[in-house]
Amino acid sequence: MKNKYKKVVLAYSGGLDTSVALRWLLENMAEEVIAVTVNLGQNEDLEATKQKALKTGASHCEIIDAKEEFVSEYIRKAIFANCRYEFDYPVSTALARPLIASKVASVAQKYNADALAHGCTGKGNDQVRFELSWYALVPKLAVLAPARIWGELGDRSKAIQYARLHGIDLPVTLEKPFSIDANLWGRSVECGVLEDAWSEAPEEAYALTLAPKDCSAEPVYVEIEFDHGFPIALNGQALTGLALIEKLNALAGREGIGRMDQIENRLVGIKSREIYEAPAAHVLVQAHRELEYLVSPRDLTRFKASIDQKYSELIYDAQWFTPLREALDAFLTETQERVTGTIRLRLEKGKSSVVGRSSPYSLYNEDLASYTERDSFKHQSAEGFIELYGLPIRTYYGK
Numbered sequence: 001m002k003n004k005y006k007k008v009v010l011a012y013s014g015g016l017d018t019s020v021a022l023r024w025l026l027e028n029m030a031e032e033v034i035a036v037t038v039n040l041g042q043n044e045d046l047e048a049t050k051q052k053a054l055k056t057g058a059s060h061c062e063i064i065d066a067k068e069e070f071v072s073e074y075i076r077k078a079i080f081a082n083c084r085y086e087f088d089y090p091v092s093t094a095l096a097r098p099l100i101a102s103k104v105a106s107v108a109q110k111y112n113a114d115a116l117a118h119g120c121t122g123k124g125n126d127q128v129r130f131e132l133s134w135y136a137l138v139p140k141l142a143v144l145a146p147a148r149i150w151g152e153l154g155d156r157s158k159a160i161q162y163a164r165l166h167g168i169d170l171p172v173t174l175e176k177p178f179s180i181d182a183n184l185w186g187r188s189v190e191c192g193v194l195e196d197a198w199s200e201a202p203e204e205a206y207a208l209t210l211a212p213k214d215c216s217a218e219p220v221y222v223e224i225e226f227d228h229g230f231p232i233a234l235n236g237q238a239l240t241g242l243a244l245i246e247k248l249n250a251l252a253g254r255e256g257i258g259r260m261d262q263i264e265n266r267l268v269g270i271k272s273r274e275i276y277e278a279p280a281a282h283v284l285v286q287a288h289r290e291l292e293y294l295v296s297p298r299d300l301t302r303f304k305a306s307i308d309q310k311y312s313e314l315i316y317d318a319q320w321f322t323p324l325r326e327a328l329d330a331f332l333t334e335t336q337e338r339v340t341g342t343i344r345l346r347l348e349k350g351k352s353s354v355v356g357r358s359s360p361y362s363l364y365n366e367d368l369a370s371y372t373e374r375d376s377f378k379h380q381s382a383e384g385f386i387e388l389y390g391l392p393i394r395t396y397y398g399k
Contacts, residue, residue, distance in 0.1 A: 092186025229336030
């Protein structure tokens with residue numbers, strides 16, 4: 001291509017797509033490529049990732065540790081909103097993209113780059129998430145998307161051949177061409193045999209969770225303590241948010257918790273089949289929602305459910321850097337004022353169940369709820385309540 005950019009900063013994971021993108025950019029569009037890898041708890045050898053980027057041709061590779069920020073500024077808000085896109089996926093990959101984009105933008109400013117790049121395909125969600133984030137953060141920089149340009153390399157087998165031709169080490173093979181993204185909040189897997197919606201996901205697609213048949217013979221109980229909507233202790237041990245999530249990922253993963261096999265509606269208009277693993281996210285969102293049920297009045301509980309759904313869609317649909325998200329944050333933070341207490345769960349062969357609830361702000365009154373002699377509810381009041389509540393119905397059908 002005739003138009004070459006002097007300095008391009010690439011969001012780099014070390015996987016097939018970004019490795020091929022790095023080499024392709026140098027051959028076709030960029031005089032220099034600077035790679036940026038953001039550590040969000042993906043449990044990979046990031047020094048090896050850096051050396052791979054340099055070997056592939058990057059002039060520099062910045063490794064940025066953003067785990068704490070991911071927990072405090074992103075995961076915290078996802079917990080407040082009980083985030084589950086289409087009632088299942090805990091938005092783990094989607095939630096990470098605006099944070100990664102912000103770090104890449106900062107490096108671009110540091111090196112005075114004239115373009116940004118990502119390795120996302122032309123029919124994926126992440127291309128939108130990166131580019132809309134950059135529109136908000138560095139709107140004057142050009143954005144390059146090699147995977148939308150390089151033609152036959154869009155065929156995953158051809159991309160693998162290209163990588164081998166250029167001596168690029170790969171985490172995938174033609175036999176197992178999974179596309180994987182992982183961070184503290186979850187792991188997503190697609191491609192290969194998973195593209196057949198009828199085929200059961202093979203066990204090798206999973207890495208964070210055991211198959212239910214391999215889990216503990218007896219149930220495992222966990223207690224999670226929340227303060228103002230955020231988890232602060234696991235089984236009585238006070239932990240930072242980061243440490244708690246890491247520990248719960250391991251604990252719940254051993255019990256097979258957090259596996260999802262989902263057909264979802266992508267942002268670009270197609271349906272895709274995704275495999276997700278999110279042990280800690282699954283348990284924490286379940287526990288948080290249950291604590292809200294215990295302490296929040298009925299009208300707030302019902303209304304907030306619609307906000308939770310909207311917030312999940314907002315994250316999925318690349319709307320993080322928007323006034324709407326900021327406004328919803330204010331609402332969600334206010335709703336967490338009394339979300340303090342402890343939830344006990346039973347983990348058993350891939351299933352987690354809430355079995356205990358406690359809070360100083362509990363609205364559950366055993367004397368009102370009881371059907372024993374302790375009952376303090378005034379049953380006679382129900383007759384007048386029903387008569388007034390049902391007056392519109394009686395009036396309508398009585399004519």
